[in-house]
Amino acid sequence: MRAEVEKVIREIQPSLRADGGDIELVDVNDDGTVKVRLKGACLGCPFSQITLQLGVERYLKMKVPQVKRVVVV
DSSP: OHHHHHHHHHHHHHHHHHTTEEEEEEEEOTTSEEEEEEEEHHHHOTTHHHIIIIIIIHHHHHHOTTOOEEEEO
């Protein structure tokens, strides 16, 4: 599952980088929890939680059904 998640993260990165941010995959747990680190403009952005839930998590769940949730570490 980690390889699939990494591929999807790479698909998401250009959108975040276009706004000065970035995302880094930290870990993928067996229970379907994906741990990520937000970087750049995403780090202090007040909308980062919305981006994470409605963008990143939603897209990851669609592409990799084993993903249950995405958390920032």
